[in-house]
Amino acid sequence: MALPTAIVTGGAGNLGAVIAKSLVQKGYNVAIFDTDISSRNEILQEYFCVDVDVTNESAVNSAVDKVSGMFGDIHLLVNCAGSIMSAPLINITNRESPRHGFTLFKNHIETNLSSVFLVGSIVAERMISTRTKGVIVNISSVCACGNKGQSAYSAAKAGVEALTKVWGKELGAFGIRVAAVAPGFIDTKSTSSALSEQKLKEIKSATPLRRLGNAENVAQAICAITENDFITGAIIAVDGGVVL
Amino acid sequence: MSERINPILARVFDISEDDVMKNLSRDDIEKWDSLTHMDLVATLENELGIILTVDEIISMVTLDDIRRILNKSGVK
Numbered sequence: 001m002a003l004p005t006a007i008v009t010g011g012a013g014n015l016g017a018v019i020a021k022s023l024v025q026k027g028y029n030v031a032i033f034d035t036d037i038s039s040r041n042e043i044l045q046e047y048f049c050v051d052v053d054v055t056n057e058s059a060v061n062s063a064v065d066k067v068s069g070m071f072g073d074i075h076l077l078v079n080c081a082g083s084i085m086s087a088p089l090i091n092i093t094n095r096e097s098p099r100h101g102f103t104l105f106k107n108h109i110e111t112n113l114s115s116v117f118l119v120g121s122i123v124a125e126r127m128i129s130t131r132t133k134g135v136i137v138n139i140s141s142v143c144a145c146g147n148k149g150q151s152a153y154s155a156a157k158a159g160v161e162a163l164t165k166v167w168g169k170e171l172g173a174f175g176i177r178v179a180a181v182a183p184g185f186i187d188t189k190s191t192s193s194a195l196s197e198q199k200l201k202e203i204k205s206a207t208p209l210r211r212l213g214n215a216e217n218v219a220q221a222i223c224a225i226t227e228n229d230f231i232t233g234a235i236i237a238v239d240g241g242v243v244l
Numbered sequence: 245m246s247e248r249i250n251p252i253l254a255r256v257f258d259i260s261e262d263d264v265m266k267n268l269s270r271d272d273i274e275k276w277d278s279l280t281h282m283d284l285v286a287t288l289e290n291e292l293g294i295i296l297t298v299d300e301i302i303s304m305v306t307l308d309d310i311r312r313i314l315n316k317s318g319v320k
Contacts (some may be wrong), residue, residue: 028253090296129298131289131295170282173282173283173290174282174286175288
């Protein structure tokens with residue numbers, strides 16, 4: 001029997017690469033959608049990679065065609081592409097430009113929310129047309145409930161959670177399940193470069209489980225969603241209890 | 245065939261058993277929008293064990309169209 005096929009957007013990133021590796025271990029053919037992967041030999045050798053901007057409609061259509069051409073039906077999409085950005089709504093110490101930049105806001109909505117809509121809608125259409133009872137997992141964040149200093153990121157992730165619920169309702173009749181994983185603070189390079197040692201200490205002490213999560217914890221949640229065929233529309237928090 | 249199909253149509257479109265006997269169109273049935281159309285397709289496929297083509301899905305614009313297409317698909 002042919003292996004099931006998964007697409008992981010942002011699969012060359014810190015979190016995405018761990019997710020991709022877990023899915024290979026679970027027996028998936030994994031295709032990675034990411035940008036600037038031509039020099040990433042360790043990724044190129046392991047996976048079927050497509051260098052694609054996930055906010056570009058024709059590029060995503062063509063990338064999905066490539067995956068279908070290579071592996072056939074698509075059974076799983078993990079929408080992991082995105083970028084974190086922090087900026088206050090009003091920064092009174094910035095005399096020139098105290099307001100959160102509108103272009104900055106729009107760019108991050110495009111990267112973190114529009115991309116999920118675009119890839120999700122294209123893959124859902126393929127799943128329906130091939131009558132594949134597939135799964136879509138969107139990566140949200142604890143920021144979806146509103147994080148100080150993260151207007152764009154929080155709004156985007158709240159939007160991702162809303163899409164997850166809408167799609168769960170709309171696609172369920174076709175046997176397509178949709179869920180989101182909302183990680184808390186995960187021990188990745190981007191977390192340690194974005195937050196000071198002191199801030200990380202504070203976060204750990206405010207987390208009931210007293211530690212940062214790791215990328216494997218997120219990958220495990222995705223695998224659990226794929227294996228449990230009564231989950232849809234759900235947002236699974238993987239945050240050590242930080243939002244309780 | 246009608247015994248199997250009409251209860252499905254009445255349930256999906258939320259119409260009476262009398263109305264389901266008529267040749268109502270998308271314009272006549274308030275609930276028949278694009279979302280309900282997708283529900284209709286999924287329900288017919290799941291409950292009758294058939295696969296509809298895109299052309300068939302698009303050409304379902306009246307209740308008689310649906311009955312005709314299902315008849316052609318071999319639904320007894």
